[in-house]
Amino acid sequence: MSDGMSKATLPGLAQIRDEIDRLDADIQALISARARCAQQVALVKQAEDPEATVFYRPEREAQVLQKVMARNEGPLHPEEMARLFREIMSACLALEHPLRIAFLGPNGTFTQTAALKHFGHSVQTVPLNTIDEVFREVEAGAVNYGVVPVENTTEGIVTHTADSFLTSSARIIGEVELRIHHHLLVAEGTRVESISRIYSHQQSLAQCRKWLDAHFPKAERVAVSSNAEAARRIKGEWHSAAIAGETAADMYGLVKRHECIEDNPSNTTRFLIIGTESVSPSGEDKTSIVVTMKRNQAGALHDILAPFAARGINLTRIESRPSKNDIWTYVFFIDFEGHQDDPRVREVMSELDPVVSDVKVLGSYPRAVL
Helix, strand or coil: CCCCCCHHHCCCHHHHHHHHHHHHHHHHHHHHHHHHHHHHHHHHHHHHCCCCCCCCCHHHHHHHHHHHHHHCCCCCCHHHHHHHHHHHHHHHHHHHCCCEEEEECCCCCHHHHHHHHHHCCCCEEEEECCHHHHHHHHHHCCCCEEEEEEEECCCEECHHHHHHHHHCCCEEEEEEEEECCCEEEECCCCCHHHCCEEEEEHHHHHHCHHHHHHHCCCCEEEEECCHHHHHHHHHHCCCEEEEECHHHHHHCCCEEEECCCCCCCCCEEEEEEEECCCCCCCCCEEEEEEEECCCCCCCHHHHHHHHHHHCCCCEEEEEEEECCCCCCCEEEEEEEECCCCCHHHHHHHHHHHHHCCEEEEEEEEECCCC
C-alpha cells in the first residue's frame, strides 16, 4: 500500500469511525472558537469607528485563503480546502454583519453563482434586472456590494459593465473567475425530437453555436435576458429547451438532456465585485483604470503602454470603447498587475497624466484566489 501499511495492520472500521467522530468534535469546537473571535473583531471595529465600520476586508480574506492553499498538504485539493474555509469565513462574517450582495438576476444566473463562490453562502443575494441597477444600488448604499460580469474567454468584454464604469462612482474591490458549463435543459416529459425552440442569453447561444449547429440546426434560437429566465420559460412549453447552468436546472426542476455543450471546454467568465471603499494591498493585486485618449494624437496608444513596459508591469487586459463625451474618441480599459499604492505603479500613473486626456482608477483589488 502507498503508505507502507499492510492490509493486516489497517485499523477496523469501527475504530476509524470513532476517530472521525473525535476529529469532528475538535473541528466543531475550533470553528466555534473562530466564530467567537469574529464577534470580538466586530466589537473592536465598532469601538474604533462606530460611524464608518467596514466589516468585509477583501485583502484580508484573500490573504487567509492564499495561506490556506499554501499550507495544504492533501489529500484534498488546495482549492477544495479553500472553498471549505470560504464558507467558514462567510458564516463568521455574517455574525459580524450580514452582507447584502446585488447581482444581475434573476435567481439562478451564473452571476449569482459567482457571488456565492466569492462571498460564500451566508450572504443575502439580491437579484436585479440590469447591470445599471446593480451599480445604482451599490452607489446608493442599498446593498453592500454588487457582482457584475466583465469578460468571457469566448465572447470577450461585457459592454454594459464597461460602459457603466464610465459614469459610476463605484469601485472594483475584487474579482472572481467562474468556469462556465452550459447544459441543454428540458421540462419533464419533453421529447428531444420535438424541440423546435431553444431559449438562452445571447452570449450563451454564441458560446454553444457549433454544438447547436450540429445537433439542432433547425431549432429557433431565442435570446432572452438571462439563462435563468430561459429555464423559467420552458417549464410550461413541451416543445422548448433552454441553455443554462446547474443552478438554474436545480432551481426550476429541469432535466439535463445534454451536459457541457459549450464549444470551448475552457469557457470562463470573469466577474467584478463592486463597492464604494478602497482596498489595501494584499500582496497579490491587480489594478483597473480607464484612460481617455486625446483626440487625433498620433502614437497615443504607444505613449500609454510604454511606461508599463519600461517598469516591467504586466498588462492582463486592454479593451477599447467609444467615449460617451465626444464622437470618434475612445477610452481604453486597462488591467495590470500591482496595486495603485505600489511605487512602480505610482510612477506609471504620473507619466500617463501628461499624455492622456484623463485617467480614472476603477480600483486596486486582490487577484482571484478561487
